[in-house]
Amino acid sequence: MTEKQEKILKAALNLFAQNGYASTSTSKVAKEAGVSEGLIFRHFENKEGLLKAIMNMAMESSKQLITEVMLAGEPKKVIRKMLELPYQVDRSHYDMWRLTYALKWQMNMYDSSANDALRLILKDAFQQLGYEDPEAEAELVFMFLDGASTAFLLHEPKNKADVLKCIKKKYNV
Amino acid sequence: MTEKQEKILKAALNLFAQNGYASTSTSKVAKEAGVSEGLIFRHFENKEGLLKAIMNMAMESSKQLITEVMLAGEPKKVIRKMLELPYQVDRSHYDMWRLTYALKWQMNMYDSSANDALRLILKDAFQQLGYEDPEAEAELVFMFLDGASTAFLLHEPKNKADVLKCIKKKYNV
């Protein structure tokens, strides 16, 4: 990975997240990265290849967060770690998540199976705790995660911490 | 509103929602609508004017849903109506909501004040019911609404109804 290659990735992530993938031209990326436009195609073949390279980085960094939940063990700890997930995302990764969330709506880009492993663990946790409908409970938590992450990424509400306290109480975790 | 004008709006909504605003050209809209491209600019001035016309329709149709909650009165009913909101959206309006949700991520397009009226009503409802942190509770419900709507619009989970039952129980509504 050369220095200019990294500059391209950084510029592309920034522009894609801020202005959207479709409305960011490769010439804009090249200008922002301080690089000739041709270099983008030399390293990433085409515009989509550039996006894929970025999304692979995003997948890699999200794996770290997920494994932390996986290793929680006890059901209550699983649920707590899960609820805390949106709070664990580092500010430096916000652009990555903004892009990920934006791409969900760009057709064909949504992979619902990506969270299947977590969903199963969560369901088991609720089951062990004797919840009536563990599957629905798991789905509900996922909805919270999605809604909370969206809020944090878009308009950073001032009562972030209070919301966490609030939902933790509901699950006694 | 002429017949062709409506066809343009319908085609544009469909394409914008499916493939995104930026990656949908006016020529594609014209082709889909069975109309000359120039007509789009005669009626809507430019591409952004077309989008604005669509979003105005979306605003109008969302007002109906919101007023229903406004008129609920009793705090418990307010909360119940609120939780049911994502379930009240008609399938025929899904494209409109998909576009609305997708545009949130397209920078500058996010208007957090749009929900302020509802947020206030919801906060009051929680306050009247003696909840400890009504503001956080209101925010939490909004996160659920966002997450649930996203799930419904993107991958229509099979246990939609169970999730509603599940969350209603948590709020005793």
Place this chain on the structure above:
DNA sequence: TAATAATGAGTAATTAATCACTTATTAGTT
């Protein structure tokens, strides 16, 4: 007949991608 609706050919600018070319870096042989 006057206004509006609708067309379709045209335009300048931008797009993703290619290409011939130059510069730097590495590897192999003396």
Place this chain on the structure above:
DNA sequence: AACTAATAAGTGATTAATTACTCATTATTA
């Protein structure tokens, strides 16, 4: 070390296609 060949990194001009948009003209309606 020093020379050389090969590979990779990087440039910038260029391309064909597409873009949003205009405008002169024709059809339709009031």
